[in-house]
Amino acid sequence: MTPRPPALAQAHGALSDAELARFARHLGLRGFGMEAQLRLKNARMLVIGAGGLGSAVLPYLAAAGVGTIGIVDDDVVELSNLQRQVLHGQTTLGQPKTASAAQRLHDLNPHMQVVEHRLRLDATNALPLLQEYDLVIDGSDNFATRYLVSDAAEVLRKPCVWGSILQFEGQVSVFWAGQGPTYRDLFPEPPEPGEVPSCAEAGVLGVVPGLIGCVMANEAIKLATGMGELLLGRLLLLDALAMRWQEMRLSPDPARLPVTALAPDYQALCGVPAAMAAFAQVSAQALQQQLVQAAESGEPAPMQVLDVREPHEFALGAIAGAQLLPLSQLRQGGGDDVLPPEGQRPLLLYCQSGRRALQAAELLQQRGFSRIALLDGGIERWQASGLPIEKKR
Numbered sequence: 001m002t003p004r005p006p007a008l009a010q011a012h013g014a015l016s017d018a019e020l021a022r023f024a025r026h027l028g029l030r031g032f033g034m035e036a037q038l039r040l041k042n043a044r045m046l047v048i049g050a051g052g053l054g055s056a057v058l059p060y061l062a063a064a065g066v067g068t069i070g071i072v073d074d075d076v077v078e079l080s081n082l083q084r085q086v087l088h089g090q091t092t093l094g095q096p097k098t099a100s101a102a103q104r105l106h107d108l109n110p111h112m113q114v115v116e117h118r119l120r121l122d123a124t125n126a127l128p129l130l131q132e133y134d135l136v137i138d139g140s141d142n143f144a145t146r147y148l149v150s151d152a153a154e155v156l157r158k159p160c161v162w163g164s165i166l167q168f169e170g171q172v173s174v175f176w177a178g179q180g181p182t183y184r185d186l187f188p189e190p191p192e193p194g195e196v197p198s199c200a201e202a203g204v205l206g207v208v209p210g211l212i213g214c215v216m217a218n219e220a221i222k223l224a225t226g227m228g229e230l231l232l233g234r235l236l237l238l239d240a241l242a243m244r245w246q247e248m249r250l251s252p253d254p255a256r257l258p259v260t261a262l263a264p265d266y267q268a269l270c271g272v273p274a275a276m277a278a279f280a281q282v283s284a285q286a287l288q289q290q291l292v293q294a295a296e297s298g299e300p301a302p303m304q305v306l307d308v309r310e311p312h313e314f315a316l317g318a319i320a321g322a323q324l325l326p327l328s329q330l331r332q333g334g335g336d337d338v339l340p341p342e343g344q345r346p347l348l349l350y351c352q353s354g355r356r357a358l359q360a361a362e363l364l365q366q367r368g369f370s371r372i373a374l375l376d377g378g379i380e381r382w383q384a385s386g387l388p389i390e391k392k393r
Contacts, residue, residue, distance in 0.1 A: 005179050007226025008134040008159070009043035011035045019111055023065050036225040037065055041111075043224040046070040046133040048121060048149055050097040052204065053139030053163050055087035056213025057220070062105040062112055064221055069105065070115040070133060073097045080316075084206040121145055123262045126152040135223050137161045137216055143190045144266040150175055150183030154259040159232075161219045163212045168205050170212035170238040173231050173250065174219050177259070180232040181252045188256065190270040208240050279361050280373040282348060284382040287375060291321060303348040303373065304340055308360040317389035319350070319382065324392075327356045330363045339369075350375035350382075 015037065020027065026037050043066050047054055050073040061069055075097050077088045092100035098116035105114050117129060121140075130136050130152045138149045138160055146162070153160040154177035162183060163172040175182040215236065222228045235248040263269050287305075294301040305322040307314050314324045325338045339347075347369060349357040354377060361372045375382065383389065 004226065004229070005159075005176070005223075005232075007039055007224065009039040009224045011038040011042070013038055013041065015041070016111070019065070022109070022111070026065070031227065032225070036227060039225045040065040040221065041067040044068040044070070044133045045220055045224070046072065046130060046136045047139060048072045048136065048145065049139035049141065050085075050087065050101040051075070051081065051139065051141065052084045052165060052209030053213045053216065054097075054101070055085045056210045057137055057139060057217045058087055058101055058105060059108055060214060060217040061220060062109045062114075064217070065109065066112060066220075066224070068113045068115065068133075070117055070129075071098045071101050072117040072119065072121055072129070073101075074118055074120045084204060084209050086210070121148060123148065123264055123266060126262060127155060130156055130158060133158070135159045135161065135220060137220055139163060139213065139216070142270075143187075144270045146183055147190060147269060148262065148266045151259045151262055153177070154182050154184075155261065159223055161216050161223070163209075163216045165204055165208045165212055167202050168208060168240045170208050170240070171235060172212050172215045172219075172238075173235045174223070176232055181250045182259075184256060184259070185253050186235065186250060188253070205240055208238070211238060211240065279358070281376040282373050283376050284385045284387055287319075287348065287382075288387050291319075300345075302346070304345045305348045305350070306338070306360075307379075308349055308351050308356050309379075313352070315392045317379075318392050319379065320388065320390045322350070325360070327351070327360050327363075330360050339364075346371035346373065348373045348375060350378050353378040353380045 015023070023037050026032050027034060045061060045066055045068070047057055047069060050058065050071050058069065058071065077092045077095050077097055077100050079093060081088060087104055088097065088100045092103070096118055098118045102114040102116055105112065119125065121129070126148055135158055136149060136153055138146060140146055140149065150160055153175065157178050159174060159176040161174055164170065173186070219231055222230055233250055235250050237246040237248065290303070291301055301321060305319055306325045307318050307322045308325055308327045308330065310326050310328065311324060323338050325335050329335055347364065349360050349372065351357040354374060357374050357378060361374060364372055379389070
């Protein structure tokens with residue numbers, strides 16, 4: 001058994017009468033009791049992401065009595081979130097996820113403080129932000145943020161509870177430089193852009209983030225209270241279809257140089273800007289202007305606009321005049337019925353945010369297409385700019 005680091009939070013202060021009633025089942029729990037409950041009340045935890053994993057982590061931490069929870073997220077609640085992000089609901093559609101989450105957490109536990117950090121974590125703000133908390137819980141959905149959070153936690157010598165989900169599978173562990181391994185010991189190098197599909201592309205079973213998120217909340221509670229054996233040096237793997245958990249041992253790499261400062265650009269570290277730079281980027285406003293001018297003149301648009309998302313996404317709304325050519329179909333060599341002869345018209349590709357469009361562009365380039373541009377920020381930025389979409393049902 002790995003030696004147990006001390007509890008992160010202090011057991012001082014007192015509980016109010018309302019808190020004594022609220023946490024009665026904890027107070028009567030042998031091995032937990034008043035001391036652990038006071039540690040939770042004094043704990044400060046930072047949660048990265050109020051999405052699928054955060055939807056399980058956040059309410060359980062709030063209900064358990066964590067005194068201060070910071071939430072980092074710059075997204076808003078969308079209808080497609082509600083299949084798995086059960087922290088949010090129909091009444092909070094369009095609201096910032098931090099605000100929606102804060103409302104729900106205060107309803108669960110009015111004695112706690114929720115700090116909304118409505119921003120995108122990057123190398124300029126990560127260190128001062130993490131410095132304010134005892135531990136960080138990483139529920140992010142991209143490799144750049146995962147490396148950033150792990151590196152910032154290593155620089156500050158703070159523990160990081162990490163989880164990841166995709167399709168029917170999940171992973172969870174605790175990273176803590178100086179006490180055990182970090183994310184870089186598990187994944188020394190980031191994958192190539194597009195090598196690992198996103199949840200938007202590959203999907204995720206709605207209960208999987210709940211299962212993984214509950215384990216993450218459990219580890220955070222143990223870190224704050226000093227109880228039990230941590231998942232430090234252990235990686236827990238979930239196969240939800242087989243309903244099987246597996247455990248792998250994980251050790252620090254003695255040859256790995258310690259992280260003492262953050263990289264300036266974690267998107268570049270993961271190869272995203274370099275890959276994007278191979279193709280022209282067209283802004284949402286510039287594309288809209290071209291489409292409007294073409295419609296007014298009665299001429300075809302100067303570029304053929306292709307939506308490389310999946311049919312169910314396309315049906316919910318697409319750019320007027322766009323044709324559907326899913327990335328999955330391109331990977332199988334399809335699309336000849338949609339693609340123009342090479343050289344006839346340049347192509348403009350888009351997806352939700354840009355990642356799948358980049359993969360599609362690389363595949364088309366391999367097939368001999370040379371005049372390819374990408375919609376900067378995808379349809380996500382198009383809609384954020386207030387530009388119209390068409391329902392395709």
